[in-house]
Amino acid sequence: MNTAHTRGLTTVLAVTRLTLRKTFFARRSLWVYLLAFAPLFLFTAHTFLAPRDETRLTKIAAENRVSSKALASIRLGARIEDVVNKLGEPYQRHDRQRRIEGGPGNDGKLIDRATLRYTDGKLDVAFRFTDRVLDSVNRKSPGTLADDTLIFATVFQLYFLRLAVFFGCVGIFTNLFRGEMLDKSLHFFLLTPMRRETLLLGKFLSGLIATIVIFTLSAALQYLVVLARYDRAAVTEFMAAQGWSHLRDYAGVTALACVAYGSVFLGAGLFFKNPIIPAAVVLVWEAANVFVPITLKKLGIIYYLQSLCPVVATPDIDMPAILKLLISDAPPVSAFGALLSLGTITVLLILAACFRARQLEINYGTD
Amino acid sequence: MNDDRVIFDNVSRFYGEVLGVNRVTLNIAPGITSLVGPNGSGKTTLMNLMAGLVHPSRGSISVLGIRPTEPHKLFGVLGYSTQFDSFPRGMTGFEFVCSFLSLYGFSSAQSKKLADESIGRVRLGEAANRKIAGYSKGMRQRIRLAQSIAHDPRVLVLDEPLNGLDPLVRAETLSLFRQYAAQGRHVFVSSHILHEVDVISDRVILLNSGYVMAEGSIQGVRGELQDLPTQVLVRCDRPTDLASKVFAQNLVVEARILTDRSGLVIKTNEPDRLYRAINHAVMEGLEVLSVAPVDDDVNSVYGYLIGSEGSTR
Numbered sequence: 001m002n003t004a005h006t007r008g009l010t011t012v013l014a015v016t017r018l019t020l021r022k023t024f025f026a027r028r029s030l031w032v033y034l035l036a037f038a039p040l041f042l043f044t045a046h047t048f049l050a051p052r053d054e055t056r057l058t059k060i061a062a063e064n065r066v067s068s069k070a071l072a073s074i075r076l077g078a079r080i081e082d083v084v085n086k087l088g089e090p091y092q093r094h095d096r097q098r099r100i101e102g103g104p105g106n107d108g109k110l111i112d113r114a115t116l117r118y119t120d121g122k123l124d125v126a127f128r129f130t131d132r133v134l135d136s137v138n139r140k141s142p143g144t145l146a147d148d149t150l151i152f153a154t155v156f157q158l159y160f161l162r163l164a165v166f167f168g169c170v171g172i173f174t175n176l177f178r179g180e181m182l183d184k185s186l187h188f189f190l191l192t193p194m195r196r197e198t199l200l201l202g203k204f205l206s207g208l209i210a211t212i213v214i215f216t217l218s219a220a221l222q223y224l225v226v227l228a229r230y231d232r233a234a235v236t237e238f239m240a241a242q243g244w245s246h247l248r249d250y251a252g253v254t255a256l257a258c259v260a261y262g263s264v265f266l267g268a269g270l271f272f273k274n275p276i277i278p279a280a281v282v283l284v285w286e287a288a289n290v291f292v293p294i295t296l297k298k299l300g301i302i303y304y305l306q307s308l309c310p311v312v313a314t315p316d317i318d319m320p321a322i323l324k325l326l327i328s329d330a331p332p333v334s335a336f337g338a339l340l341s342l343g344t345i346t347v348l349l350i351l352a353a354c355f356r357a358r359q360l361e362i363n364y365g366t367d
Numbered sequence: 368m369n370d371d372r373v374i375f376d377n378v379s380r381f382y383g384e385v386l387g388v389n390r391v392t393l394n395i396a397p398g399i400t401s402l403v404g405p406n407g408s409g410k411t412t413l414m415n416l417m418a419g420l421v422h423p424s425r426g427s428i429s430v431l432g433i434r435p436t437e438p439h440k441l442f443g444v445l446g447y448s449t450q451f452d453s454f455p456r457g458m459t460g461f462e463f464v465c466s467f468l469s470l471y472g473f474s475s476a477q478s479k480k481l482a483d484e485s486i487g488r489v490r491l492g493e494a495a496n497r498k499i500a501g502y503s504k505g506m507r508q509r510i511r512l513a514q515s516i517a518h519d520p521r522v523l524v525l526d527e528p529l530n531g532l533d534p535l536v537r538a539e540t541l542s543l544f545r546q547y548a549a550q551g552r553h554v555f556v557s558s559h560i561l562h563e564v565d566v567i568s569d570r571v572i573l574l575n576s577g578y579v580m581a582e583g584s585i586q587g588v589r590g591e592l593q594d595l596p597t598q599v600l601v602r603c604d605r606p607t608d609l610a611s612k613v614f615a616q617n618l619v620v621e622a623r624i625l626t627d628r629s630g631l632v633i634k635t636n637e638p639d640r641l642y643r644a645i646n647h648a649v650m651e652g653l654e655v656l657s658v659a660p661v662d663d664d665v666n667s668v669y670g671y672l673i674g675s676e677g678s679t680r
Contacts, residue, residue: 195438
């Protein structure tokens, strides 16, 4: 490496060092931590509450056990009498009446609602009836290790990648330049002997370090917390078989999401005075990724990230329809293809951002 | 040789439809150069252009042979203390100067040494380890100055550097500028009060509304101002006829018919002869509604800049 390259690298690291403290500890970054660690709180709560649930269900099942097969045979539209005939008396029943507005005045239609709860010792199933007809079923399970890792995969793809990492990158990367313009302190960087590209890379690196540390740490902790309530031998076996490689993959996908979304929002912070508008556009585009033809899917970052996830999130039968839609049913692209595409998107966006950085002017009055 | 000069070659800068500076051509030798003009005259724009913080809409700039689009070269030789009174949050004066020196490629030990020296030169040593947020306006001004001189630049650009300084510090600061200039360096200082800087200036550039009105030594500038043409607005029924008449008598530097054709603006070096010619035209049947100097700008701006001490008109 020649002297110029060494000097450039030293300067990139100096910019990163100068920006990093601000990126990690800025007041406006607080909500990024909340987004990142919210699922960790939920999984931790699940880890503590699930064993209590298991004990409760086992106790109930000892007195009111129904078979898993019988529970699975109940279909929507069944009448309450038929369900009771088939499964016997529930371990818990709740009846109530509700008046539905039928027009002007106090006249309305009275409807009967009932909830019947059964358990086979593993699943806690709630059948909900309206006017004695079954209209919804809610299955709750304290879970198995396989169930919980699948839940983790679903949360990871539906919430963590699409919302937490996405908005975290919006918050951190758009502020690398735009935030300094609002604070009127960007000119101090522009008045030092470095190319604008060097400044951009230094700031991008500081954003990457912050987001990767925050989000991969959160993802890894979530994964480990999910496993924490299971028997040590079972966990050791699971980790040796697939757990460690899954954990590595989740961490890698999280880091790649930070790189790709980071480059998008670094550019947004440079090209737009109000980066929330491009962020909203990208959010809509990423959400619409599941509906568009495969050719257009390839223009979305989420498609490649989901392709790299180690577990395919499968829609649960009780999952709300709107969430089911967010689970991509497109054939995943190969790992190499996904990496190459994400790399290409990132490089193109960084090049565009470099071009913009060279033209950047300090005009705080209008920013 | 242009390698020791700062050159503006026909530089214009527009902010949308607003004029920043227009057709500025300057070739500046080392020494203290003062940019003087009222608020909005283009002083800061000219400095920002020199430092590459804004780019020219037209023309080119060279600082010691380096273009402002090459910041990696430019800021090795140029230090700029801007007018922006804002700092990175939470830093002490020492941390501020020292941390930005690290971007110059200095080692940590070198940065600390240079920061110490420059803070000492602006007499801020005792407050160096206090948070900038607690500094007075004058102290903030001085810490910016310390940051701009810390890497020992050959060109020092200082936007209103005397604002907020008490008389003693002001005298020390002016003395610092003299020392720099005596070493063959450029020192650019902006001010909206001419007599504040004319005693130390080797060269003065008078700016108004984005135009360089006069440039040179202070004595030369005073003379140049007196030679500038006067603008007269004449509202009349046949502006084209009047324009032909005054052009024929060679009284006009420039004449511009108003877009609604209700009159014309005449630029002249001989206002007295112009007024006589207008009177003559009235006697020949031209209907004149009014005759008035457009803005009397040279006189008013000069008077404003010079203040009560130096008025020569």
